[in-house]
Amino acid sequence: MSNKQNSDIAIVVLSGGMDSATALAVAADKGERLALLHFDYGQRNRLQEQRAFDALAKRYDVEKKLVVPMDFLKIIGGSALTDEKIPVPDEMPKNGEIPPTYVPFRNGIMLAIAAAWAEVIGAKKIYTGFVEEDSSGYPDCREIFVGAMEKAVNLGRRPESEVEIVAPLLHLRKSEIVKLGTKLGVPYKLTYSCYIGGEKHCGKCPACRLRKKAFIEAQIPDPTVYSNPAGAG
């Protein structure tokens, strides 16, 4: 994807959604030696997410990948994504409200596991697709959290294995993410965002709404097939 070459390994935490796929493209563009990390935590859309992860790994020709089972997140529960009894809302959360799709400290756990893997494979960077503004309102996507977690990670491991948590999309609007990714050639058709987890994107859940809005605002054709194309606001 790039002629640049970097000798350091960089882990990309890749759900298979549009944000993490764009973060992957940013890392690839910087010439990082890539290692891809995916989590299966019993989320409603786990099969579609993993399909997207595999397709992106293939497209970016990355051999080094790890899929981590985190069934315990389903046991811990507390989220509409892991507990079928809590419905996924049709509407976007109100400003400042933490929505029921928030999975308790999921990103903290993911970063902790990424940090462990980074130490063993010698990765110097962990790329994430975290978005703070124009996003889902999750506390574990905020810059203040990422900075604190990076500090904790570096104090709790071998001193020589210092790692940087990179969040290149943190302050971008969704439309800016799509523009950046399009410039970098992200195959958005291979990515999957829908919280519900059907074959097609539902078009109505908050993740689908953010996805649609991103392409509309960016004035870039949306390659996604929605089962409810008119559903988004």
Place this chain on the structure above:
Amino acid sequence: MSNKQNSDIAIVVLSGGMDSATALAVAADKGERLALLHFDYGQRNRLQEQRAFDALAKRYDVEKKLVVPMDFLKIIGGSALTDEKIPVPDEMPKNGEIPPTYVPFRNGIMLAIAAAWAEVIGAKKIYTGFVEEDSSGYPDCREIFVGAMEKAVNLGRRPESEVEIVAPLLHLRKSEIVKLGTKLGVPYKLTYSCYIGGEKHCGKCPACRLRKKAFIEAQIPDPTVYSNPAGAG
């Protein structure tokens, strides 16, 4: 174990070793409503640790317990405890050296998962048996790490679910831990420390050496059955 009663739930991260069992006794003595958390990460002594965990839960009459499978730590590897190809040393690590039994960022991952569970069950405290001095030389047992992790945990979750990471043994010597635990009635006979994972404690690995030393220095009879009683230095 105590007449005091506290309305808050406190999670105790309980490996089943002597330190975490003592932390459990401290929490029980404070009258906390207890919830016990154990991790099965494919460690050599997983069966013995889990037996100790179950026995302690029964002895302290705690119903709320969670055993989290973390097989991925075995896949990530990088430690003598999870990778059978890396031998467990017979000797204590040199001062300042991180020994091969260190499991990359294990305590960070455990605390992250504990924080997720704390958020869902409304726990206000997470007790750990971390020991900084007179211990195994792990970076993720240090006070500076615990403080940084507590900060990250509280920035990455719902603001109303503030949690404190309690490490009551952090600055105690092993002998002081045994004295404290004995005063609190810890059934050390039920605890298990050996890295090797046999029915009896091996008496030679660093964890057994620390265990023996603790009782000897505390001048308290050691209830442990060692297969190599003369092995320790």
